[in-house]
Amino acid sequence: MKLSVVPALLGPVGALQLPLFNAEASQSELSTSSKQLISSELLQEQVKAENLLKRAKELYEIAKLGEEEYQHPTRVIGSKGHLGTLDYIYSTLSELDDYYTITNQSFPAVTGNVFESRLVLGHTVPSSATPMGLTPPTKDREPVYGPIVAVSNFGCDASDYPDNLSGAIAFISRGTCPFGTKSDLAGKAGAIAAVVYNNEQGDLSGTLGTPTPDHVATFGISDSDAAPVLEQLKNGEKVDGIAYVDGIVETIMTTNIIAQTIEGDQDNCVMVGGHSDSVAEGPGINDDGSGSLTLLELATKLTQFTVNNCVRLAWWAGEEEGLLGSDYYVSQLTSEENQKIRLFCDYDMLGSPNFAYQVYNATNAVNPVGSEELRDLYTDFYEAHDLNWTYIPFDGRSDYDAFIRNGIPGGGIATGAEGVKTEEEVALFGGRAGEWYDPNYHQIGDDVSNVNLTAWEINTKLVAHSIATYARSFDGFPKRTLDDISSFSAEPRKYHGHRLQL
Known part of the structure; x- marks a missing residue:
């Protein structure tokens, strides 16, 4: 594990100051590359549970950097554990031979x-x-x-x-x-x-x-x-x-990290995201180490391929404080930049120990058009692999919220948090009825032992499928118009992140 933990990257306000890569030199090299065009099957073949587990162990060691201040491992924003997480993500991406432009976005977080x-x-x-x-x-x-x-x-x-x-x-x-x-x-x-x-x-x-x-x-x-x-x-x-x-x-300063493929149509991007922080109470290896590490692992494997449409990956900070990073990111988009995002896929908690394969029930009737097509891509995948699935509410609990509020189609998958598993779900997925999907949700026990590797590997393959499908083609996916960009819904939701707000 490589950790150049701050202070070299620390600016005067305590946020990571990450440079922008210059994409110009490598664009021509990539465009004449002999790499194969992305395919879902080939990208999925790169997904191995042992690689995910290795990253989880590395992330847990990083969470230990928070012990001095919090007396236990944590990656909450502002902690050394979160600064170490940002450094780990950035360092990994920076070694990928200029396949991506990598930017940071520092912002004030309460x-x-x-x-x-x-x-x-x-x-x-x-x-x-x-x-x-x-x-x-x-x-x-x-x-x-x-x-x-x-x-x-x-x-x-x-x-x-x-x-x-x-x-x-x-x-x-x-x-x-x-x-x-x-x-x-x-x-x-x-x-x-x-x-x-x-x-x-x-x-x-x-x-x-x-x-x-x-x-x-x-x-x-x-x-x-x-x-x-x-x-x-x-x-x-x-x-x-x-x-x-x-x-x-x-109020502190913290940082989103964004990586975008240099190759591919820059006006038509598939965007995927997970959050880099944990709650103060624990190390957050499932929440959302599982999602953020899935994206990091796939970011490394994607470099073996060319893409027709750009892929933009995001690691949000401050999700546990109320979706702060994703809210800020979307608020800073111009209308032109907003429209370049064809859809946003949210990946938060992909390996809960008492898991269910959950798909956000994002319909076009009440969400930006395209959300339902993404929803169906997920369910089609599970069915093609003879796996059961269930719908869960699309109610503002994760980082998709700002996107759909601003006209960008969205959706995602999860494996469950504090909800109680039913007998009917045990028949579908196995596990234990009457217990939380993640018994260590937002607790000290959300460590390496808290992830179900089978569920995590399958869902990482599904994330790979979503990236590869749209990086290859948006054929059949609804086109966006300027009319989409106006605020979709200004009404307060019951949830904004994991906490109730009304």
Whole structure:
């Protein structure tokens, strides 16, 4: 494993400063090359489980660079583990004989970390209490005390907040608007903290999203933990509370890495992506080491072939903080550059240990035209190999979100995260019913032992198939027009990344 970990690549703001390759010299060499035109079958033949496993072991060693600061391996943005990951990706690509132009895209990213928290409602410590992502700390990082005050409706308008909220803890129902809006309005009304309770069955873990000066320390709790408090307040009883959050919310610089084939029609690109970061809690070898390493492995194998259409590969930073890297990338595209991307394929978590072969149900009816054709390419592949598959919601949980919101057809595959596997799925895929697809999702146990090599290898072959199919030809795939580029949907989604936002 080659690690030239920073500081040589570190700029003054702490982001990797990666040079642009000059493509001019190698274009003529590639165009007169004797390499064979890309084919799905030949690219798939290059995929070996042992090579993927070797890269996973290398990535885990890189994650150990985060141990000094976090006391365990991690590749969360801003950590040495993530800087090492970026260096590993870039170093690997830079050795591929100028087959790609390689660029970096540094951008500001908001990140947060809660070191300690506690919530008391009356005489009870709710077991479901979870600090919202990007919550600020309580005042002076000390416990705050005050009465629990119920907020009217869903807390989405200033008029929902009562006059007696100053110095109190706002108690707000989930629904209608983002959690960040609720926290902001609670802060403006004088609340010292906020609790958002689920109005559906189950726990509630979400994110406040982009920070505002008026956000207050905010927790999510389950419907069952909220019920006795709501009953007491309804009966006119006084309920006091204690909230405590010791944490930070800060803006750092981090980096997307983009590699694009020098050969191929530069106005018609198939784009594929995975995220380079993990959560703070673990090394992220399945999430999303599996996806990002699949792309890196295929990037090396693709160099054996010529392509008719350009292939653009992306390693996003800040996905775990709310799709920050992909959001930023798409926001910087001009209309002309947007239209050059014929489709975007998202590859996040390809080797879950209790896997199912999952395909995003991206239909043309509610997504940019072409999304359904990509969806069908995936299902056709599984069926051609006598493998079962299942549809999963295309609901904004991964890096495809910004693309489809801006008119670019998208889709992808996955093998499951925290969802519970059913008996019916066991009949289709094997594994264990009643357990998560990835029992170590967002935990310290997401290490090398946490990937199912069979699923990972098969899905890497499918990723190879998607790249090769469109790198060879877009025949039959819907053409894009300037009309596609306007925002497809500005409405907030239930998810933006892995966390709920409303």
